Amino acid sequence: MPGGNDEMKAPSTDGKAAAPLRWARARRVLFWAIVVELACFAFFLAILGIGERSRVALLALYAPRQPVLVATVLAAVVAPLTKRRLLVGLQGVACLIALFPVMGLHLGGARASEFPVRLASYNVFFGRLGRPALLDEIGAMQADIILLQATYSSMGERVKARFPDRSTHECDDFLLITRYPIVKVEEPPPLADGTPAKFVGYVLETDAGPLRVFNVHPFSPRQALFDDDQTNDNIRHREEQIAAVMAAVRRDDIPFVIAGDTNLPGLSATGRRYLGDLHDAFDDVGFGFGYTFPAKRPWMRIDRAFASDRIHFVDARVGKQGASDHRALFVEFEIDSHR
Known part of the structure; x- marks a missing residue:
């Protein structure tokens, strides 16, 4: 057909190009969420090991713990995108640690x-x-x-x-x-x-x-x-x-x-x-x-x-x-x- 080749459109690559970009962003979010999570866990381990012997330990002991939970939940939400079961499982365990020992959740009655x-x-x-x-x-x-x-x-x-x-x-x-x-x-x-x-x-x-x-x-x-x-x-x-x-x-x-x-x-x-x-x-x-x-x-x-x-x-x-x-x-x- 005359002009047919000109009228045919090449398949769109927008979706394929966007996927790696979204994945890169997700990886960055996951990376920083895990960094915050590990830093907070390290602080709380220091409290358990060192006790109230310094201002740094006191700050960690009396600081709000909600950021720990936010970072842990965020990492747990993003982790499945990696399709790595071990990472997903570890983040599930991290959520339990954040909720119970760190945040102090109790399920009594x-x-x-x-x-x-x-x-x-x-x-x-x-x-x-x-x-x-x-x-x-x-x-x-x-x-x-x-x-x-x-x-x-x-x-x-x-x-x-x-x-x-x-x-x-x-x-x-x-x-x-x-x-x-x-x-x-x-x-x-x-x-x-x-x-x-x-x-x-x-x-x-x-x-x-x-x-x-x-x-x-x-x-x-x-x-x-x-x-x-x-x-x-x-x-x-x-x-x-x-x-x-x-x-x-x-x-x-x-x-x-x-x-x-x-x-x-x-x-x-x-x-x-x-x-x-x-x-x-x-x-x-x-x-x-x-x-x-x-x-x-x-x-x-x-x-x-x-x-x-x-x-x-x-x-x-x-x-x-x-x-x-x-x-x-x-x-x-x-x-x-x-x-």
Whole structure:
């Protein structure tokens, strides 16, 4: 046909040319996602091995962990494009590591209990985000024991007026509100260098017998993170404060609960060293990540509850954002009184 050869069009090569380009981009995304992923995993391995002994380790311990999950999931999504089963499998394992050990995901759940003891722990941030709203929030808590940290000077009197039928005790910036009789209060002496021990112990007479409760709030790591001169002292004092709590709980065999703003995330070497043989409420029966700080978009589980073998946790959950920079922790447990 006249002009037929001129009218015939050559097969388009746009698709073939675009495919290598897309693959090159995918490889770059995969490469950098794996680099970020491995760097983050290395940081967390350093935390486990070194512990809180330097500012770098502290930064890794208290930094948000969401970037680890984002990088790992991104790498897992892109990995199948390589058609390499080993790489896909490794990224699947990496996702599990990111979700569970690194991010701290728990898949537990509440257990049935007829008459549990209900405890709430709440760092109230000195009432700086609204004292009336804070008192309303505490008033709505359905708990037998409420442990408050970072309270303000007039809070004790206001709480007594709000809870006329409850026993209360105020010491420093700690406050206890409970429906149980307070049998004894332990206000610990300062540490050897005069630093506050930052906890208060109580003996309560519950329906199931005596219970020791420790309201704790060791030093925040803020000074260690942002002031070179304070790093070593801050790390040492926080560890000594936790050690002082553990020395107090070992003095008798009454079942005990330790709760409060521990300032110790799950990967903390200090936490593992001193609290590792206790039952962690969220580890036992929590579901999700259990993050409590910062309240608006939390990424750390530092408000925690621990207990001896004679305490059996049946529920653990985190409250909604309220009038504080922390979220409240709610736990329920049974007391084994048959030993």
